[in-house]
Amino acid sequence: MSKGNGRPFRDANALLARADRIRAQRAKLKHEIRICAGPGCLALGARAIHEEFLTQISEHKAELKQAGLALNTTLAEKCTGCHGMCEAGPIVTLEPEGTFYTGVKPRDAKKIVERTLLKGELVDKRLYELGHQRGGGKVEKYADIPFYSLQVRVALRNVGVVDPTSLDDFLAAGGFRGFVRALSEMTPDEVVTAVEDSGLRGRGGAGFPSGRKWRSALRVKEDRVWLICNGDEGDPGAFMDRAIMEGDPYSVLEGMMIAAYALGATDAWLYVRHEYPLAVKHLQMAIDTLENAGLLGDDILGAGMSLRIRISRGGGAFVCGESSALMRSIEGRVGEPRAKYVRSVEKGLYDQPTVLNNVESFTCVPAIIDRGAEWFASMGRDKSRGTKAFSLVGKVKHTGLIEVPMGRTLREIIYDIGGGIIDDRPFKAVQTGGPSGGCLPADKLDLPVDFDTLTRAGAMMGSGGMIVMDDHTCMVDVAKYFIHFLIGESCGKCVPCREGLRQVHDMLEKITSGRGEDGDLEKIERLCHTMEVGSLCALGKSAPYPVTSTIRYFRAEYEAHIRDKMCPAGVCPDLIMYEINKECTGCLICKDHCPTEAISGEKKKLHVIDEDACISCGICMSVCKFDAVDIKSGGVIVSRDEAVV
Amino acid sequence: MRKVRPTLDDTARMMSETNETVTITIDGRDVEAPAGAYILDVAGELDIDIPSLCAHPGLEPFGACRLCVVEIQKPGWDDWYRQLVTSCLYPVADGLKVWTNSEEVRRNREVVLDLQLARVPKSDVIGDLAREYGVERTSYAERDTDDTCIMCAICVRACDAVGRSAIATLSRGPDKYVDVPDKDACIGCLVCAHLCPTDAIAFVADDNGKRTIWDKQFDLVTDERTGEVLGTPEYLEHVRQRATDRGLRWPDEMKHESAKVKRRTYSSKLARVGRIEEPAE
Numbered sequence: 031m032s033k034g035n036g037r038p039f040r041d042a043n044a045l046l047a048r049a050d051r052i053r054a055q056r057a058k059l060k061h062e063i064r065i066c067a068g069p070g071c072l073a074l075g076a077r078a079i080h081e082e083f084l085t086q087i088s089e090h091k092a093e094l095k096q097a098g099l100a101l102n103t104t105l106a107e108k109c110t111g112c113h114g115m116c117e118a119g120p121i122v123t124l125e126p127e128g129t130f131y132t133g134v135k136p137r138d139a140k141k142i143v144e145r146t147l148l149k150g151e152l153v154d155k156r157l158y159e160l161g162h163q164r165g166g167g168k169v170e171k172y173a174d175i176p177f178y179s180l181q182v183r184v185a186l187r188n189v190g191v192v193d194p195t196s197l198d199d200f201l202a203a204g205g206f207r208g209f210v211r212a213l214s215e216m217t218p219d220e221v222v223t224a225v226e227d228s229g230l231r232g233r234g235g236a237g238f239p240s241g242r243k244w245r246s247a248l249r250v251k252e253d254r255v256w257l258i259c260n261g262d263e264g265d266p267g268a269f270m271d272r273a274i275m276e277g278d279p280y281s282v283l284e285g286m287m288i289a290a291y292a293l294g295a296t297d298a299w300l301y302v303r304h305e306y307p308l309a310v311k312h313l314q315m316a317i318d319t320l321e322n323a324g325l326l327g328d329d330i331l332g333a334g335m336s337l338r339i340r341i342s343r344g345g346g347a348f349v350c351g352e353s354s355a356l357m358r359s360i361e362g363r364v365g366e367p368r369a370k371y372v373r374s375v376e377k378g379l380y381d382q383p384t385v386l387n388n389v390e391s392f393t394c395v396p397a398i399i400d401r402g403a404e405w406f407a408s409m410g411r412d413k414s415r416g417t418k419a420f421s422l423v424g425k426v427k428h429t430g431l432i433e434v435p436m437g438r439t440l441r442e443i444i445y446d447i448g449g450g451i452i453d454d455r456p457f458k459a460v461q462t463g464g465p466s467g468g469c470l471p472a473d474k475l476d477l478p479v480d481f482d483t484l485t486r487a488g489a490m491m492g493s494g495g496m497i498v499m500d501d502h503t504c505m506v507d508v509a510k511y512f513i514h515f516l517i518g519e520s521c522g523k524c525v526p527c528r529e530g531l532r533q534v535h536d537m538l539e540k541i542t543s544g545r546g547e548d549g550d551l552e553k554i555e556r557l558c559h560t561m562e563v564g565s566l567c568a569l570g571k572s573a574p575y576p577v578t579s580t581i582r583y584f585r586a587e588y589e590a591h592i593r594d595k596m597c598p599a600g601v602c603p604d605l606i607m608y609e610i611n612k613e614c615t616g617c618l619i620c621k622d623h624c625p626t627e628a629i630s631g632e633k634k635k636l637h638v639i640d641e642d643a644c645i646s647c648g649i650c651m652s653v654c655k656f657d658a659v660d661i662k663s664g665g666v667i668v669s670r671d672e673a674v675v
Numbered sequence: 676m677r678k679v680r681p682t683l684d685d686t687a688r689m690m691s692e693t694n695e696t697v698t699i700t701i702d703g704r705d706v707e708a709p710a711g712a713y714i715l716d717v718a719g720e721l722d723i724d725i726p727s728l729c730a731h732p733g734l735e736p737f738g739a740c741r742l743c744v745v746e747i748q749k750p751g752w753d754d755w756y757r758q759l760v761t762s763c764l765y766p767v768a769d770g771l772k773v774w775t776n777s778e779e780v781r782r783n784r785e786v787v788l789d790l791q792l793a794r795v796p797k798s799d800v801i802g803d804l805a806r807e808y809g810v811e812r813t814s815y816a817e818r819d820t821d822d823t824c825i826m827c828a829i830c831v832r833a834c835d836a837v838g839r840s841a842i843a844t845l846s847r848g849p850d851k852y853v854d855v856p857d858k859d860a861c862i863g864c865l866v867c868a869h870l871c872p873t874d875a876i877a878f879v880a881d882d883n884g885k886r887t888i889w890d891k892q893f894d895l896v897t898d899e900r901t902g903e904v905l906g907t908p909e910y911l912e913h914v915r916q917r918a919t920d921r922g923l924r925w926p927d928e929m930k931h932e933s934a935k936v937k938r939r940t941y942s943s944k945l946a947r948v949g950r951i952e953e954p955a956e
């Protein structure tokens with residue numbers, strides 16, 4: 031399908047007319063094949079599948095024609111952004127019927143063309159099975175999968191729907207309606223008012239009301255205001271912003287264009303994480319296309335507005351996502367945070383007024399302008415309005431990228447959308463808010479997920495990471511893991527963060543290795559308090575949350591490590607022992623596998639593990655077919671391998 | 676013109692010649708202060724002692740050592756609510772209330788010094804300060820090292836001010852350290868070593884007409900008449916270059932500030948050594 035007509039749009043009407051024309055064309059489509067080319071599916075071979083579809087379509091040209099299907103008029107195919115359910119990839123969907131194929135292989139293209147397109151039959155084997163497991167029950171359409179049906183997609187509205195490289199596709203999906211409305215029907219002031227009324231709060235972490243930020247920028251009377259979009263997304267495991275930038279780059283740009291109109295900005299930066307080359311590519315393509323189409327550059331749509339958007343590749347560190355560090359990084363200096371007693375709307379980039387928002391925040395804006403502030407504000411709860419994207423990972427059946435209205439409970443997200451815990455094990459905790467977020471226990475499952483509730487509970491919204499943990503997780507170990515991550519990410523500028531993280535890690539190491547002493551917890555809490563109130567930037571200020579939240583909700587587990595030298599979850603290697611029980615059939619497998627030859631025993635006789643030689647690697651447990659190896663900690667059996675029960 | 680936060684030179688200027696003043700309350704005293712000046716500077720004028728390690732009047736504030744934290748309350752806040760802020764970076768505004776030595780402030784300084792003591796157990800400066808806050812021995816895991824660098828980055832900023840930018844912080848997190856990646860950039864002026872609050876930079880000022888710092892050896896130029904050491908040839912060339920770049924007359928005989936530098940005389944003149952405004956007499 032054509033990717034734009036090459037001539038700049040004279041005015042808003044010309045743009046809208048083009049959108050109408052494309053929509054009229056699209057109305058003739060009987061089938062559209064959408065091949066997911068998100069990061070997960072690409073890695074699983076989406077490109078080859080796409081090519082095979084093209085081959086099959088051309089090989090079956092005659093039959094397809096007989097069935098009234100001609101490529102580019104009544105039949106279309108395209109690669110889209112991420113569908114969010116990467117574990118089930120590669121994903122292929124058929125529109126308008128909404129058929130959802132998973133685990134598609136290149137050879138399936140032939141079957142899908144021959145059976146589904148030509149005969150209207152389903153390719154059973156590739157249908158999604160509920161719970162993503164055999165016997166879960168097959169589902170035909172993705173509207174019937176709770177993972178999708180319970181979502182409300184605003185920021186992700188076009189991700190997985192449009193071809194991210196096609197302006198026409200974006201226009202057909204309603205793209206630029208918001209921008210055109212702002213430009214031709216609203217004053218800058220009205221745009222800011224709409225964003226204020228929508229209740230939109232920053233999706234990048236701090237949850238600052240976007241409208242208020244824009245309003246204060248309007249009040250600063252300076253000629254020049256910079257606009258920056260933060261696409262650094264350094265949280266491990268988070269990929270909301272990535273999915274948007276790769277799968278719907280035009281919406282990000284449209285959001286920035288509306289902001290630029292409202293704030294009178296003529297220069298904007300898109301700061302994209304270093305590890306996201308595809309996002310850079312798609313965004314740059316989109317920028318180039320918009321420049322050619324007269325939607326970026328000078329005299330945009332003949333309305334006299336000018337805007338230039340440039341891409342800056344991130345500095346490659348988590349802390350570069352922090353706003354003041356990010357600005358320094360764009361300036362070409364070391365990405366270290368500064369104290370922010372003077373707001374960046376007054377002195378930001380190059381000490382000039384700057385408005386910085388996150389990718390998801392900007393992406394919500396066109397929808398707000400197009401559909402109205404009331405519509406956006408009608409979703410959500412309390413002071414958290416609208417929807418929020420999350421990346422749901424960990425021990426949950428359906429992992430992936432989701433978006434729900436603010437205020438859904440953790441239980442709804444984890445159990446209804448996520449399908450519950452893998453193997454139906456007990457839920458232990460969920461960590462929200464990225465590496466420096468907090469861990470919430472089972473009795474907080476009914477908490478509504480919104481900015482303020484999470485913060486009150488000692489966790490945070492952050493940018494929307496959610497890591498689900500089951501009962502095989504040691505919370506002290508989890509805290510140590512995140513502190514370890516943060517040590518590597520601290521910029522090392524200020525004392526509480528630099529020295530504090532090192533010391534907290536040391537103390538956690540001491541506790542998990544059985545050397546904990548009375549008073550350690552109090553010492554950690556004292557240190558965490560100083561890090562929280564005394565660090566220079568939000569990385570150090572929030573770095574203690576993984577520790578403080580686990581101490582708050584799982585204190586007994588810490589105390590067990592310290593007092594009883596016991597790891598109740600059976601995780602910390604120095605505190606556990608493996609022991610062979612009566613189920614042992616004397617098969618010699620564990621003995622053969624033990625790397626330190628700590629197991630003795632003869633065929634058909636009970637084996638024994640020599641405690642002194644055992645290094646707690648757990649290999650014996652994983653190879654035993656008879657569930658004959660137990661984990662003991664503090665003298666009691668703490669965990670039994672139930673995988674084979 | 677809109678009011679902006681004073682930067683480096685502005686601060687000093689505003690302290691002396693600004694016309695706009697604000698009224699703030701600092702430890703219960705109502706005082707007038709130049710608008711936009713930093714709390715630390717205002718307190719200094721009033722002889723209120725706020726400990727600080729990374730601040731220097733001639734350098735851009737940095738906010739790394741976290742010793743200078745104070746509690747503040749802005750007008751309009753709930754009576755019970757105070758916030759901990761970095762006084763070396765926090766500009767005063769009308770109605771601001773400041774507590775420089777409250778329990779919360781002392782508690783945080785104590786933890787910060789406790790952490791620093793674990794980092795540099797051999798530093799007397801840190802040891803003395805820590806003792807003032809009741810820390811005799813660190814409660815954390817002590818580093819086994821003679822190094823006394825506390826990463827205040829004064830050396831880095833001073834070298835920037837000199838115009839050489841030879842010193843950089845490298846790596847990040849707890850592994851961060853200070854070094855001279857490009858030895859050619861160092862001119863052996865010793866400003867960094869003299870400004871270092873914990874004497875962490877080893878140097879030999881004058882050993883038989885040679886000077887050593889950052890593992891680099893320099894020759895020395897002396898005043899023929901008085902025998903006084905003027906500096907390294909690299910340093911003299913640098914100052915001459917900077918002066919001529921600014922169209923300043925270069926006097927035949929010039930006495931160099933650095934030769935007279937006393938250790939830790941925190942005079943702003945010193946840090947301005949590289950930013951010569953007019954030729955010295």
Ligand SMILES: Cc1cc2nc3c(=O)[nH]c(=O)nc-3n(C[C@H](O)[C@H](O)[C@H](O)COP(=O)(O)O)c2cc1C
Nearest residue numbers: 232233234260262263264351353387388391568569
């Ligand atoms: C250590 C650290 C990392 C951050 N990383 C990001 C990031 O990757 N993306 C982002 O949008 N915001 C990030 N933030 C938050 C930004 O500082 C800033 O608050 C946000 O981008 C503002 O946009 P918003 O108001 O639209 O959320 C980070 C903050 C900290 C302290």
Ligand code: SF4
Nearest residue numbers: 521523524527567570
């Ligand atoms: S809190 Fe950590 S990341 Fe932030 S400035 Fe301090 S050392 Fe750097």
Ligand code: FES
Nearest residue numbers: 727738740741763
């Ligand atoms: S003097 Fe303010 S942080 Fe060091």
